[in-house]
Amino acid sequence: MNPFYIKNTKLLKEKDKLSCNIIEKLSIDPLKYQVLKSKTGEPTLQVCDLDDHKLHKQTFLLHSKYDPYRAENEFIDKNFDCSKRNIIVYGFALGYHIDLLLKRISNDQNVYIIEANAAIIKAAFMARDLSHIISHKQVSLILLSNEQHITNMTNLLNDTDSLLLIHQASIKAIPYKYKRIADILNEFTMMQWGIQKNQELLIENHLNNTSNHYKNISKLFNKVKKLPIFIVSAGPSLNANKHLLHQVKDDALIFCVGSAFKTLVRENVHPHLFCIIDPQPITYKQIEGLEDSTTPLVFLATASHFTVSKYKGPKYIVFNEKESLKEDEEIIETGGSVATAVLDMAIKFGGNPIVFIGQDLAFSNYEHHAERSMYGEEEMIKDLPNLKKVEGHDGQVYATSSSLLSFKNWIERKIEQHPKIHFINATQKGALIKGCQHLELEKVIDLYIEDNSEKLKVFLDRLKNL
Numbered sequence: 001m002n003p004f005y006i007k008n009t010k011l012l013k014e015k016d017k018l019s020c021n022i023i024e025k026l027s028i029d030p031l032k033y034q035v036l037k038s039k040t041g042e043p044t045l046q047v048c049d050l051d052d053h054k055l056h057k058q059t060f061l062l063h064s065k066y067d068p069y070r071a072e073n074e075f076i077d078k079n080f081d082c083s084k085r086n087i088i089v090y091g092f093a094l095g096y097h098i099d100l101l102l103k104r105i106s107n108d109q110n111v112y113i114i115e116a117n118a119a120i121i122k123a124a125f126m127a128r129d130l131s132h133i134i135s136h137k138q139v140s141l142i143l144l145s146n147e148q149h150i151t152n153m154t155n156l157l158n159d160t161d162s163l164l165l166i167h168q169a170s171i172k173a174i175p176y177k178y179k180r181i182a183d184i185l186n187e188f189t190m191m192q193w194g195i196q197k198n199q200e201l202l203i204e205n206h207l208n209n210t211s212n213h214y215k216n217i218s219k220l221f222n223k224v225k226k227l228p229i230f231i232v233s234a235g236p237s238l239n240a241n242k243h244l245l246h247q248v249k250d251d252a253l254i255f256c257v258g259s260a261f262k263t264l265v266r267e268n269v270h271p272h273l274f275c276i277i278d279p280q281p282i283t284y285k286q287i288e289g290l291e292d293s294t295t296p297l298v299f300l301a302t303a304s305h306f307t308v309s310k311y312k313g314p315k316y317i318v319f320n321e322k323e324s325l326k327e328d329e330e331i332i333e334t335g336g337s338v339a340t341a342v343l344d345m346a347i348k349f350g351g352n353p354i355v356f357i358g359q360d361l362a363f364s365n366y367e368h369h370a371e372r373s374m375y376g377e378e379e380m381i382k383d384l385p386n387l388k389k390v391e392g393h394d395g396q397v398y399a400t401s402s403s404l405l406s407f408k409n410w411i412e413r414k415i416e417q418h419p420k421i422h423f424i425n426a427t428q429k430g431a432l433i434k435g436c437q438h439l440e441l442e443k444v445i446d447l448y449i450e451d452n453s454e455k456l457k458v459f460l461d462r463l464k465n466l
Helices: 003-015 017-025 068-079 096-102 118-127 147-158 168-172 176-197 199-210 238-247 258-266 281-286 305-310 338-349 402-416 441-448 453-464
Strands: 033-037 043-048 059-061 086-090 110-115 139-143 162-166 227-232 253-257 273-276 297-300 315-318 351-357 388-391 397-400 423-425
Touching (some): 017 139, 068 162, 086 096, 147 176, 199 305, 227 338, 227 453, 238 351, 258 273, 258 281, 281 305, 297 305, 338 351, 397 402
Parallel strands (some): 086 110, 086 162, 227 351
Antiparallel strands (some): 388 397
């Protein structure tokens, strides 16, 4: 019996018997996983992707075939942050990057190593002595083998004191049945990239916005139950049915994203709330000419303080980090976009049903959004090779992007987490959103909108009196 394997599994059994049992029962396919020797003598692992769903098979290495430590040292150098309490690493591989990470962490930092492919851990246990990682008091190994593990991982990632490090080669080795994990990790990668890119601007916005002591909208969370809420996004399909919102304005809360604000006002549909979360001052275009509107603006603490300052109507702040909160306030999950942030607020308000309009999550008719060109981009999307494709709720296939797909995945997870809420997608075209009933807006109004004027009045009165 392999001495490395015996030593490693013995230590893991003492720490996590369930994960160890999964690894021990697993048999490794030698056609798929092969340990090779690198030029420097350390082992590396070659993976041959044999999943049937792939059109093109690929063979790749989890570490460099020349010098595994050197390449992984660059990865840790580039991504490590000594200020974060939780360091979350996706990808166990053969552990070289973990070796280097453990030399950097302080005594109050915890390392969580997440892996969805148990075969890779078993191969690693056979290839190297990993006892220093397994027995480390600050290290936890999370083997994703069920939905609860995935939920735990998502909660950990949502902690604002967490840093996610993704071992990119390990993403390729995620089994297809765990595709959802790859989607989640890609979403968090994009969010982290956005935060890092705009770090100084986010800080500047936060300081300016919080200095004005705006009322926090979260004080209305859970205050009005079963109020229908229409979430209006700026997808191209909004043009097809925006006029019908006149019929629901007295019996449902209309909560729109900032980029749909002008579109609705031009239709003489005045939403009850609108929202911005983007830190860039170009969001001023969303309110330009409507600065004196009386529609309440809900904005994220890190949203453009320039745009917020220009708006003269009622303004309410919301946070996605706990540090700035008072006792009776709550945070929201933004999900990476203003539409997902509005969804989280709609759920927290107590909305039911929640109806999506203009939530194409795709370039329906090859257009950007209902305004066609809000920020000076070309009005029409070019059908380029890097565009993704997504199944539509009407049976068509639509062009989309990686970011829109990540928002779609986030929305679907949020819907899955709230089975008692009825979600309806009344977007004319666009992506299929799992967990939604897909209906024409006219039918939604006929079937689900009744006299809710009193509930709506209660909500709006509470908003004024915050």
